[in-house]
Amino acid sequence: xxxxxxxxERAVLVRLAxxxxxxxxxxxxxxxxxxxxxxxxxxxVTGSRRTPDPRLFVGEGKAEEIRxxxxxxxxxxxIFDHALSPSQERNLEKRFAxxxxxxxxxxxxxxxxxxxxxxxxLQVELAQLRHISTRLVRGWTHLERQRGGIGLRGPxxxxxxxxxxxxxxxITQLKRRLERVDxxxxxxxxARARAEIxxxxxxxxxNAGKSTLFNRLTAAEVxxxxxxxxxxxxxxxxxxLPEGGGVVLADTVGFISxxxxxxxxAFRATLQEAAEASLLVHxxxxxxxxxxRFVAEVDEVLAQIGARDVPQLRVMNKIDLMDDVGPRIxxxxxxxxxxxxxxxxxxxxxxxxxGALGEFFHRESVRQRLRLEPRxxxxxxxxxxxxxxxxxxxxxxxxxxxxxxxxxxxxxRLRKTDPDFARACGP
Numbered sequence: 001x002x003x004x005x006x007x008x009e010r011a012v013l014v015r016l017a018x019x020x021x022x023x024x025x026x027x028x029x030x031x032x033x034x035x036x037x038x039x040x041x042x043x044x045v046t047g048s049r050r051t052p053d054p055r056l057f058v059g060e061g062k063a064e065e066i067r068x069x070x071x072x073x074x075x076x077x078x079i080f081d082h083a084l085s086p087s088q089e090r091n092l093e094k095r096f097a098x099x100x101x102x103x104x105x106x107x108x109x110x111x112x113x114x115x116x117x118x119x120x121x122l123q124v125e126l127a128q129l130r131h132i133s134t135r136l137v138r139g140w141t142h143l144e145r146q147r148g149g150i151g152l153r154g155p156x157x158x159x160x161x162x163x164x165x166x167x168x169x170x171i172t173q174l175k176r177r178l179e180r181v182d183x184x185x186x187x188x189x190x191a192r193a194r195a196e197i198x199x200x201x202x203x204x205x206x207n208a209g210k211s212t213l214f215n216r217l218t219a220a221e222v223x224x225x226x227x228x229x230x231x232x233x234x235x236x237x238x239x240x241l242p243e244g245g246g247v248v249l250a251d252t253v254g255f256i257s258x259x260x261x262x263x264x265x266a267f268r269a270t271l272q273e274a275a276e277a278s279l280l281v282h283x284x285x286x287x288x289x290x291x292x293r294f295v296a297e298v299d300e301v302l303a304q305i306g307a308r309d310v311p312q313l314r315v316m317n318k319i320d321l322m323d324d325v326g327p328r329i330x331x332x333x334x335x336x337x338x339x340x341x342x343x344x345x346x347x348x349x350x351x352x353x354x355g356a357l358g359e360f361f362h363r364e365s366v367r368q369r370l371r372l373e374p375r376x377x378x379x380x381x382x383x384x385x386x387x388x389x390x391x392x393x394x395x396x397x398x399x400x401x402x403x404x405x406x407x408x409x410x411x412x413r414l415r416k417t418d419p420d421f422a423r424a425c426g427p
Contacts, residue, residue, distance in 0.1 A: 011039040012070050015081040016058065017048040025290045026257070030081040030103075037110045042073035056095065057088045067096055079106055083258070086135045103258060104131060119181045126174040133167050198361060198407075199248045200239070201274040203302065204283035205294035206254030209317040213283055213344035214251040217354070242358040250277065257297045275307040279360060286316035286325070286341065313356060316341040319348065327352055336363070366411040367403070370424040374398040379420050386410055 013034055015027055027046065034041055045066050049059065056063050057080065066078060077099050078092065084102035092100045101109070108131055111124045202210045218237035239249045252274055274280060282298065284291050295314075302308055319325045320343040327349025330339040337356035342349030367390070372380050380400055383389070387406035395401055414421040 009038060009040050009077070010042050010073065010075040011077040011079050012066060012073060012075045013041050013044045013079050013081070014058070014066060015044070015046055016052075016062075017046075018052060018082070019050055022046065022048065025293075026081070029257075033081075033103075033106055033110065034079055037106055037113070039077065039079065042075050043069045045069055052082070052088075055088065056091055057082060057084055063092070063095055070096055070098065077101060089135065107256070107259070119178070122174055122178055122181070126171060126178065129167050129171050129174070133164065133171070197238075197246070197248055198278035199250060199276070200279045200281055200357065201250045201252055201277040202281050202283055203252055203274055203298060203307075204254060205285065205298055206256050208254065208283045208285045208294070209344045210251055210254065210283045213281075213315065213317060213342075214249065216344050216347060216350055218249055239354075239357075241361060242355060247278070247357065247361065250274075255298045255301045257293075259297075259301060271305045271307075274302065275305050275310065277307075277310055279357070280307065280310050280312045281357075282312050282314045283317050283344075284314060285318050287318045287321035311360070313337060313360065314339045315353060317344050319343045320346050329356055336360075365405050366408050367405045368411065368425055370402045370404070370421075371395070371426070372400045372402065372424050376400075376420055376424065379418070379424070 011034060013030060015030055017023065027044070031041060031044070045062070047058070047062055053059050058066065069075075070078060075098070078096055079101045080092075081103050083104055084092070084100070089100050089102060108124065108128050112128065115121045115124045202214055204210050214235065214237070217239055235251045237249050238246050240246045252271065280302070282295070284295060288294065299308070302310075316339060319327065319341050325341065327343070328341050329337050329352050330341075332338050337359055340349060340353045340356050342353055344350070370383075374397065376399065380402070383402065383404060383406075387404040387410070389402060389404045391401075391403040393401045415425065
């Protein structure tokens with residue numbers, strides 16, 4: 001056994017094409033992930049296999065190649081762009097006598113560095129502990145079972161069992177804290193629903209430009225950089241729309257291919273903002289040749305969190321990096337906006353995007369004229385709370401004539417449940 005080093009930044013990157021052609025784009029993304037985590041790649045080892053080796057993931061010959069590259073490059077760490085089983089990770093560490101990290105551990109490390117809010121830190125820690133708990137078998141020398149001896153025989157708890165129990169206790173504690181955070185978020189969503197303030201969630205592949213677009217739309221100062229997972233913590237801001245009214249805009253964590261299931265589970269409370277949104281603005285890096293694959297990856301994660309059926313408006317971002325592409329709106333056969341081409345960095349097309357958002361919520365609303373009698377004062381007050389009053393006149397009888405706009409679901413609810421409202425609307 002060896003003692004795991006506490007740190008190590010010089011890394012050998014390993015990516016195999018398993019039963020598929022080699023993908024240079026995926027290799028580039030893996031390289032960017034490693035750099036985002038703070039690694040300094042000194043070499044890359046690639047290859048192909050029909051299926052992973054059950055013991056080492058790579059074959060014996062490839063393992064020896066990696067070991068030699070590790071020695072020649074004086075590296076301290078080997079990172080695999082694959083999910084390794086606990087036994088594969090342990091076997092590779094024995095073979096290389098250094099730390100081995102798989103794709104899940106790499107992404108978890110990046111999330112741990114980037115989480116700033118209390119909620120984000122709790123979510124990342126929970127994901128890390130779930131991942132670590134499967135690897136507490138002879139991975140560290142201090143976890144080996146007790147040896148017999150005077151005063152040490154009989155029932156007792158091994159160091160391994162102690163660590164498992166402590167991790168289990170901490171996971172339970174984190175789950176309770178996150179449940180309270182989730183309840184607070186749910187209360188916030190209910191309050192917005194009562195106030196009839198729709199929510200628009202920005203979703204998309206990491207580094208598609210969501211935070212830059214969020215800042216452009218709301219004049220916020222969310223950290224944005226040309227790196228994977230620049231921001232993790234969700235941010236909410238109000239956005240005014242044309243013709244009055246507004247929405248709450250939510251910037252969510254970026255998605256990535258093979259997103260660790262531990263992270264999807266841990267960030268479920270945060271991602272619930274997307275699942276319960278009125279509209280998803282799917283931000284896409286239009287200049288990236290891999291954009292179709294990225295769109296499919298995002299849609300897959302949205303399906304996992306129950307957001308498959310939420311309406312989407314796709315935003316083709318970064319047109320400033322493309323030749324002969326200007327801002328425009330693409331519409332479906334019914335004339336509804338389905339795709340908007342913009343540059344969040346330069347601001348080109350942002351007015352078209354805001355207009356498309358206004359169109360979406362306008363068609364989801366109903367404009368109605370009502371004639372209220374003097375006895376309808378309570379109904380009048382409630383309409384001012386749930387609707388946008390466009391015009392009001394006092395009648396000769398002491399009542400009111402109103403022209404208002406309100407969400408269609410609220411209009412349908414009032415027509416069914418409030419006889420006074422139905423009477424005021426007329427036949």
